[in-house]
Amino acid sequence: MARKTYQGEKNDKNRTMNKLIQSVGVVLEKKGYTGLTIANISSTAGVDRKLISTYFGNINNLIEIYIKSKDYWVAATEQAEQSLANAKDxxxxxxxxxxxxxxxxxxxLxxxxxxxxxxxxxxxxxxxxHVTQEREKMSSLFFAQSDKELAGKDIDLRAVSSLLVAGIYYLVLHSKTTDSTFCEIDISTEAGMDRIKNAVRTILKQTYPTD
Known part of the structure; x- marks a missing residue:
């Protein structure tokens, strides 16, 4: 059997940082955002609490790194510029x-x-x-292109998009926390959410001119 070799201080630091970042998610899931304390995160990671300030400066920086790594819109923004360029027609x-x-x-999920x-x-x-400002980068990329496409049309795509994004957030949260239908739709089921998806498609189709 090959003898394991010491990977060095840098790898130890990276492993510890990754433990702390992942522990933010564990604490969030178990205790919610009010549980995001230095004690809870360091204990979950199994490391000295002082390493949070050593490696991240402060706990807020650590939490922000985790949230940005998991946020759908932040991740989507990283791919948006290329996707829009490929789909310019x-x-x-x-x-x-x-x-x-x-x-x-x-x-x-x-x-x-x-x-x-x-x-x-x-x-x-x-x-x-900070996270919401990062999300807004998607808007600057997308709306710059949609403005050209919809020039001269009386269409407020920003307002329509705002309602759709916010509505999706609320409906998903409602489906996870409330044991009731919403406008007589059981959004806790796949069939119910499929109806919401179809409604999104219909709204966008009716918002845009014929394409």
Missing amino acids: TSTRHFIEELLINQIDQFG NEEMQKVVLWQISEPSEIMS
């Missing part, structure tokens, strides 16, 4: 439709991010302010 309706349908699926969004709308937070 395709209506932006198809691009935003795909983003919103994926948002429904991804947000529905991500319990940590469900708690993050609840945190975002519950109280002012410097962390969430």
Whole structure:
């Protein structure tokens, strides 16, 4: 059997940083955003609490790194510029439709991010302010292209998109926490969510001119 060799201080640091980042998600899932304390995160990671400040500066930086790594819109923004460039001859309706349908699926599966969004709308937070500013980078990429496509049309795509994104967040949260239908749709079921997806497609189709 080959003898294991010591990988060095740098690898030890990377492993510890990764433990701390992943522990943010564990604490979020188990205790919610109010449980994101230095004691809880370091204990979950099994490392000295002082390493949070040593490696991340402070706990807020650590939490922000985790949230940005898991946030759907932040991740989507990284691929958006290339996707838009590749689809420059395709209506932006198809691009935003795909983003919103994926948002429904991804947000529905991500319990940590469900708690993050609840945190975002519950109280002012410097962390969430930074995250939402990062999300807005998608808007600057997408709307710059859609404005050209919809020039001269009386269409407020920003307002329509705002309602759709916010509605998706709320409906997913409602399906996870409330044991009731919503407008007589059982959104806790796949069939119910399929109806919501079809509604998103219909709204976008009716918002855009014929494409």
